[in-house]
Amino acid sequence: MGFSVEVLAKIAIELQRDIGHQDRFARLIATLRQALGCDASALLRYEAHQFIPLAIDGLAQDVLGRRFALAGHPRLEAIARAGDVVRFPADSDLPDPYDGLIPGQESLKVHACVGLPLFAGQNLIGALTLDGMSADRFDNFSDEELRLIAALVAGALNNALLIAQLESQNVLPGENNGYGQAPGQEMIGLSESMVQLKKEIAIVAASDLNVLIGGETGTGKELVAKAIHEGSARAASPLVYLNCAALPESVAESELFGHVKGAFTGAISHRSGKFEMADNGTLFLDEIGELSLALQAKLLRVLQYGDIQRVGDDRSLRVNVRVLAATNRDLREEVLAGRFRADLFHRLSVFPLSVPPLRERGDDVVLLAGYFCEQCRVRFGLAQVVLSPGARAHLAGYGWPGNVRELEHAIHRAVVLARATTTGDDVVLEAKHFTLHDQPAPVTSVALPPDNTNLREATGRFQREMITRALAQSEGNWAASARRLETDVAHLHRLAQRLGLKA
The missing domain is CATH 1.10.10 (Arc Repressor Mutant, subunit A)
Structure with a gap:
């Protein structure tokens, strides 16, 4: 019993209907699951030796945030290399990337598993994975029928990726990165606020405007700066980073503009500053609200005229630098308080971006948790790092005052704790492995030192x-x-x- 004409027609219609819509892949996966009788299915995009989930059905929600590197997942590597339908033996020894990630199924030791690589011409662009709990679930479908499904899905996926590239003004596949960001530098999130932020990044990246990136500590402002640089015409030139908060006042000017030999005690040679290092590229000034007013004035001059002076040098140097600045302060309030120059603020905030706090990003918390779980799995050489339903609920209900950075540290801590009480390479994170407190405990008393302490x-x-x-x-x-x-x-x-x- 294969596919009827009606089923194939329904799949084809689902694939082409609202191809630019956010949930197009979710609808497709749901249709395929019903037609094939899958217990779980996933549509994955291929990029930079890894598979990135676009839509899932029958799998835990955090799978959408995971990134599956081929080197760590033999089944997915086999699908990527096959060039045709892959049917894994029901008792295959190859570990399944979704083991522990199908709700209600603790283990996938014996099950039906099919992988369909998706191609655009000769280029691998994705994969469709199908899992069934009974070993003979897909025996009624011929390879030819599954190839037809793969061809339909591949065409729809390629069209959708091209539409996404056009919307974000990116280059076509095969040139530069094409779609998305490099592994480890990706902004994970499907919430409305993150989708909007990514659209704004795509718009401003193509320009050469200076950008002010606002947001609380730990929200990922540095990732936004990297995304802007990588999407700009300056991507082949350096992105230079400077944390203004970590700069002692005595060396801040030298760090920014450089110095000549003998300019001050300890200046034993000429030294280039960050602006020179970033010439023809991008300079990212983190925590810019911490710069002194004197340095703000000198920074403003560079933005206005494009020239710098090394400390101790009378000559000016021309530089061509795009400045991206980040702050967790409200710079408008800082301007009113006289701690930040109004003219510099207006020069920097031609196109302001605001990175939303994690507590306002809804289900992104679980996606990010899955992303960090997969990172920990690779880092510690584990077979699986899985979130229990209780752990997911625990993470989703917390306020995350430290934002994404706090979530990352919480996952890493939980994995270390869980490993200490687990035998084997399969780690399940429970709610008890997370010690989360929205506010630090108040200090109720101060212990006095010994009597002989001055x-x-x-x-x-x-x-x-x-x-x-x-x-x-x-x-x-x-x-x-x-x-x-x-x-x-x-x-x-x-x-x-x-x-x-x-x-």
Whole structure:
């Protein structure tokens, strides 16, 4: 019993209907699952030696956030190399990438599994995977029928990817990256706010405008900057990074503009600054709100006239640099308070972007959790890292004040804890492996030091504890720690150095 003409017609219609719509692939997968009697199916896009899920049915939601590198998944590698329908033996020894990821099925030791590679001409563009819990689920379908399904799906996938490229003004496949970002630099998320952000990135990347990227600590502002650079005409030139919050005032100007030999004590040779390093490329200034007013004035001059002066040099150098700046402060308030120059703010914020906090991104939390689970699986050499339903609910219900960075650290911690109590290479993360607290516990009392401690020692000890705690709560970010402690970041750096907390 194969496909009827009616079923094939329905599949073809589903494939072409609203091909530019967000849920087109989800509808297709649902249709195929019904027609083939699958218990689970997935449509995957191929890029840079990995498969990226576009739509799933019958699989855990976090699969959509996972990235399946061929090197770590033998079945997917076999599908990518086959060039034709792949039917895996029901008792195949090759580990299944979805083991533990089909709700209600703890193991996929014996099951039917079919893989259909998808091609555009000679180029592999994706794969369709079909799983059935009974070993003979797909025996009634001939290879010829499955090839027909693969051809229909491949055509629809190729058209959809071309539409996506045109919408984002990207190049066609085979040139540059074509579609998406490099592994490890991808912005994971299907929420409305993230879809909108990606559209805005695609628009501004093609221009040469300076961009101000706003958002809370840990939301992924650096990834936004990388995406803008990679989508711009400057992509072949360097993207240079500078964290303004980590710059002591004494060396900040030299870091930005360079210096000549003898400009100051310790300047034993000429040194290029970040602007020179980024010539013809992009300079990403993180935490720009931490720059002093004097440096803001010099930065404004570069943006206005395109020339810089090394410290100690009378000559000017011409540079061609696009500046992307990021901040977790409200720079409008900083301008009103006199801590940030209004003219620099307006120069930078021609096209402002706002990265949404994780608590406003809905189901993206679970997708990101799946992404980090797969990263941990590879890093620790595990067979599987799976989230239990309780763990998914636990993560989805938390407020994530530290945003994506906090989620990443929470997953890594949970994997380490789970491994300590697990035998074998299959790790299941439970809610108990996560210790999440929206707010740090209040300090109700301060323990007094011993009687023989003088005031200076006691003060130093207390300051060390306060700074250490603020750093822990701010994921090691000095600027955020300074705001928690309501002090100037430069003063905090000096104090931490005096107390022996930094070299």
